[in-house]
Amino acid sequence: MANVAPTIEPTELDPYAPEAQLNPNPYYDRLRELDPVIYVPGRDVWLVPGHAEAVQVLRNHADFVSGDGVTFEVPSTRTERYPLIENDPPVHDHIRRSMQPSFTKRAIEVFRPGVEAAAASIVQDALAQGEFDAVKVVAQEMPDRAMTLLTGITPPSAQTLADWSDATSRGEEPSGTEEHATQVMEALTWLVAEGLPNMPAHCLGRLIVDDGGNDGGLEEGSQRIMTLASIWLAGIDSTGAVLGNAINAFIDHPDQWDLLRSRPDLIPNAAEELLRYGTPFRAFFRRTRATAEVEGIEIPAGSRVAVMLAAANRDPRQFPDPHRLDITRENAKTHLAFGNALHVCLGSPLARMEITSLLTELTRGVERFERAGDAIQSPSQTVHKLETLPVRIVPAEGA
Numbered sequence: 129m130a131n132v133a134p135t136i137e138p139t140e141l142d143p144y145a146p147e148a149q150l151n152p153n154p155y156y157d158r159l160r161e162l163d164p165v166i167y168v169p170g171r172d173v174w175l176v177p178g179h180a181e182a183v184q185v186l187r188n189h190a191d192f193v194s195g196d197g198v199t200f201e202v203p204s205t206r207t208e209r210y211p212l213i214e215n216d217p218p219v220h221d222h223i224r225r226s227m228q229p230s231f232t233k234r235a236i237e238v239f240r241p242g243v244e245a246a247a248a249s250i251v252q253d254a255l256a257q258g259e260f261d262a263v264k265v266v267a268q269e270m271p272d273r274a275m276t277l278l279t280g281i282t283p284p285s286a287q288t289l290a291d292w293s294d295a296t297s298r299g300e301e302p303s304g305t306e307e308h309a310t311q312v313m314e315a316l317t318w319l320v321a322e323g324l325p326n327m328p329a330h331c332l333g334r335l336i337v338d339d340g341g342n343d344g345g346l347e348e349g350s351q352r353i354m355t356l357a358s359i360w361l362a363g364i365d366s367t368g369a370v371l372g373n374a375i376n377a378f379i380d381h382p383d384q385w386d387l388l389r390s391r392p393d394l395i396p397n398a399a400e401e402l403l404r405y406g407t408p409f410r411a412f413f414r415r416t417r418a419t420a421e422v423e424g425i426e427i428p429a430g431s432r433v434a435v436m437l438a439a440a441n442r443d444p445r446q447f448p449d450p451h452r453l454d455i456t457r458e459n460a461k462t463h464l465a466f467g468n469a470l471h472v473c474l475g476s477p478l479a480r481m482e483i484t485s486l487l488t489e490l491t492r493g494v495e496r497f498e499r500a501g502d503a504i505q506s507p508s509q510t511v512h513k514l515e516t517l518p519v520r521i522v523p524a525e526g527a
């Protein structure tokens with residue numbers, strides 16, 4: 129017989145309570161110690177905070193579906209679903225097959241020179257400024273440039289694109305507003321009216337919109353547009369958040385920064401550790417259509433289930449001493465920042481390239497980061513990220 133999950137009042141363990149949002153780690157620790165699955169009635173949500181259980185849910189796509197929405201709220205104004213993330217097999221797999229060849233590590237390698245040049249110019253600009261907001265000058269710039277290289281779409285400005293990408297997730301969280309929904313519609317309208325006509329002859333955007341993907345399998349019309357739109361918007365806020373969180377983490381852990389500067393061979397592993405430590409997506413959601421079970425706890429049909437990626441990435445059963453940033457951590461790569469199983473992040477090879485390229489340039493140019501003011505956390509309830517991060521750079525010798 130399945131057990132029943134403990135019920136906790138939202139005031140006590142609400143994932144959207146200000147304290148849980150601003151200082152999530154003690155909250156995540158408490159959740160994980162309670163039970164593998166916790167029901168919060170005030171929000172009508174089932175929380176899965178442990179690493180092993182999160183993997184279990186993500187792998188069980190038959191019981192925990194994506195097709196009924198992967199965010200807290202099911203979008204009300206956007207009528208078209210995102211073809212990859214909001215579909216289940218077989219439709220999801222069909223679309224993913226059309227896109228996957230463009231996203232293998234090998235395929236993404238063609239962007240390396242461009243991504244590395246972008247990283248170098250961003251770091252040069254930062255060094256020239258000396259004191260700046262690392263979110264605006266570094267974190268948001270990198271994905272803006274990388275996604276233009278990848279997709280062929282040149283946005284009106286890095287800030288506009290960052291705002292559109294931010295609105296994509298914020299519109300579907302409890303405090304989402306009409307303004308967020310309007311911004312998403314604005315992004316989609318701009319994409320069709322201005323983004324697509326100005327794309328160069330050979331780019332991912334044309335491959336999707338003109339050819340229907342690598343195997344021509346994408347349906348003409350909205351399926352193609354929404355596939356491109358979702359890839360484009362998914363690659364901005366996510367990577368920007370990781371990069372801002374990474375610089376912030378190194379300010380707090382100067383020993384790890386010194387170690388990375390002396391051991392550039394650790395950069396790929398440091399990128400994984402930073403993804404674990406500064407996981408941007410707090411959670412992705414699944415829905416049940418029939419009774420499902422996690423570790424003997426029954427979840428009724430029609431439930432909303434939060435797979436708490438950021439909590440899972442601080443699970444001591446998976447990551448000993450989880451609140452310590454350790455760029456030598458051996459299993460850092462088992463983090464769930466990119467999800468797991470069939471919806472695992474399509475863009476992860478590009479995101480990894482952006483993070484490692486930027487770290488490479490920063491380790492060459494920056495001896496130390498210092499705080500130049502208080503970091504301000506974004507009000508986003510979905511993405512754990514900074515809105516501003518004032519820093520002062522002590523340049524490396526010869527930089």
Ligand code: HEM
Pocket residue numbers: 194198212213214224278358359360362363364366367370408409412413437464465466467468470471472473474475476478479
């Ligand atoms: C560090 C940066 C990134 C993080 C942390 C991240 C995280 C994630 C996560 C957690 C998922 C799984 C969602 C789920 O299971 O429901 C996902 C899926 C996805 N991501 Fe990323 N992402 C990042 C960057 C990117 C980039 C750069 C792109 C595009 C170039 C991208 C495109 C996608 C797409 C299209 C999906 C849906 C895949 C599918 O459903 O098959 N992401 N991402």
